[in-house]
Amino acid sequence: xxxxxxxxxxxxxxxxxxxxxxxxxxxxxxxxxxxxxxxxxxxxxxxxxxxxxxxxxxxxxxxxxxxxxxxxxxxxxxxxxxxxxxxxxxxxxxxxxxxxxxxxxxxxxxxxxxxxxxxxxxxxxxxxxxxxxxxxxxxxxxxxxxxxxxxxxxxxxxxxxxxxxxxxxxxxxxxxxxxxxxxxxxxxxxxxxxxxxxxxxxxxxxxxxxxxxxxxxxxxx
Numbered sequence: 001x002x003x004x005x006x007x008x009x010x011x012x013x014x015x016x017x018x019x020x021x022x023x024x025x026x027x028x029x030x031x032x033x034x035x036x037x038x039x040x041x042x043x044x045x046x047x048x049x050x051x052x053x054x055x056x057x058x059x060x061x062x063x064x065x066x067x068x069x070x071x072x073x074x075x076x077x078x079x080x081x082x083x084x085x086x087x088x089x090x091x092x093x094x095x096x097x098x099x100x101x102x103x104x105x106x107x108x109x110x111x112x113x114x115x116x117x118x119x120x121x122x123x124x125x126x127x128x129x130x131x132x133x134x135x136x137x138x139x140x141x142x143x144x145x146x147x148x149x150x151x152x153x154x155x156x157x158x159x160x161x162x163x164x165x166x167x168x169x170x171x172x173x174x175x176x177x178x179x180x181x182x183x184x185x186x187x188x189x190x191x192x193x194x195x196x197x198x199x200x201x202x203x204x205x206x207x208x209x210x211x212x213x214x215x216x217x218x219x220x221x
Contacts, residue, residue: 001025004068006054006084007075008035011100013042014177015074020044027063029054054084057091065092074100082106085115102189148175149208153218155200161220168192170217173210179203 001024005012008030020026020043027048030036036051043049052059054073065071071088073081081099088094099110101119110117155162162170167178167190181188182201188194196202196218206214215221 001069002064002067003027003070003072004029004060004063004065004088006030006071006073006081007100008032008039008049009074009076010177011074012072013039014175015072016043016047020047027068029059029063031059055080055087057087060084060087060092065094068092068094070094070096070098072098072100076102078102078106082110082113082115085110086113089114148205149211150179150203150205151211151214153202153204153215155196155198155202156219156221157198159220160196160198162196162218163198164195166192167194167196172217173206173213175207176210176214177205179205 001019003019003024004027005016005019006029008016008028012028012030016026016028016039025046027050028039028043029050029052030039031051031053033051036049039047039049048063050059050063052062054060054075065088068088071085071092071094073084073088075081075084078099078101081101085097085099089097096116097114098116098118101107101110101117104119107117107119172178178190180203181190181194181196182203183197183199202218204214
């Protein structure tokens with residue numbers, strides 16, 4: 001499979017690494033030179049890196065989008081993701097286009113235009129509504145044929161080792177991404193400067209081998 005990813009942030013780089021590790025051909029479009037340098041150091045050398053704007057025709061041509069089996073746009077801006085996906089779908093006839101949606105209210109627009117919308121907020125909200133919590137740690141889904149799991153971890157109310165810390169300062173295990181934080185009636189899509197609070201419910205995707213390490217980091221147990 002040939003996959004083109006627009007957006008080289010944490011989500012994009014993690015996705016690219018996973019796809020390449022499974023033997024897929026991957027190209028990544030990123031417009032920030034400093035991020036391109038970081039990706040070049042972190043990703044396998046066979047991942048094609050294109051410095052440019054994924055909403056731009058030239059960048060998509062350079063990435064070979066016309067040959068892509070799937071196009072994924074995971075920048076932090078819904079408008080950019082939608083435009084990039086529409087360009088790939090309409091101009092290059094990519095059969096499957098997937099866009100990251102940061103604001104769940106935009107999902108209907110993405111879907112109406114034939115773009116598969118992926119919203120962490122909506123996914124996690126549905127899990128919370130099912131009231132599946134049965135303890136401090138709950139494994140909701142096994143992903144990637146058992147290699148990755150979506151877990152929910154309760155940050156302790158007392159003796160919390162991470163409360164007040166920014167997520168960027170946490171030493172997360174490898175192959176781990178925090179996808180949402182439930183706080184009261186809110187569901188927060190975490191960023192680097194998001195601070196964890198006592199009683200937060202943290203949703204993360206991690207390697208099944210690192211689930212215990214992540215739990216110890218967030219709970220101290």
